[in-house]
Amino acid sequence: MIVDTEQGNHKMIRYTQPQGLEEVATLQVQKGKVVKLDEKTQLSFFVSIWQHTTLTCSNKKPLTIWIGTKKEVEQQLQEIYQKAGLDPERTDFLKFIPNIELLEAQQKKAPSQKIQKADLPESPADQGGFTVNDIQLGKEYLGYVKLIYNYGMFITVKGVEGLLHKKQIVVPEGVDWKKYYNIGDKIKVKAHDFKDVDGEKRVVWTQM
DSSP states (O other), X not given: OEEETTTOXXXXXXXXXOTTHHHHEEEEEOTTOEEEOSSSOEEEOSSEEEEEEXXXXXXXXXXXXXXXXXXXXXXXXXXXXXXXXXXXTTOOSXXXXXXXXXXXXXXXXXXXXXXXXXXXXXXXXXXXXXXXXXXXXXXXXXXXXXXXXXXEEEEEETTEEEEEEGGGOOOOTTOOHXXXXXXXXXXXXXXXXXXXXXXXXXXXXXXX
16 A cells, blocks of 8 residues: 555555456546646556545545556656655655565564564464454564654554554664664564554554
8 A cells, every 4th residue: 555644645556456346446547648737747657546436545535546566556656756846765755555464474474584583472362363452561572564654653563553653663873763664674562551542442562
């Protein structure tokens, strides 16, 4: 998924068109189309763009679905930045989020590639069915960076997502935490607290 941290107009990425998509979404732009923005500027489309008829984003606008390979999606992002006159090195409001669930599944299948976790406590739910109720306060867990915002990062541990506030992030002295971590990075976190968010129990992480 691509998350728009400024406008909230998120984009779901599918590398191939799912069956039945035309029943829940309408095609907005066909891959290969070129749109004239003004007399000197054209916007090329490397992906097909669909708009969901019922699902909406946090800004209440319809969910956008991009159909294309990872390379095509990256080309589209570069095209948007370039035609908008933005520097991709300094502007990162469009964040390309990998499939965290797939990364976690791959981690289980390839234990030799894992970060050494001898110092991490074992969980009775290591084999699956892990929920927020299995989280124990004060214990460390190995997770992935799922989202990065100005106020912190959302970390997922075996599918359980929680906020790691920027004040609780530990990085080398003089290093900007937003440049130190990237979406998809492995990270060690400790369960600090639980909070009720819209009636749902959520974990709060720390690295302190």
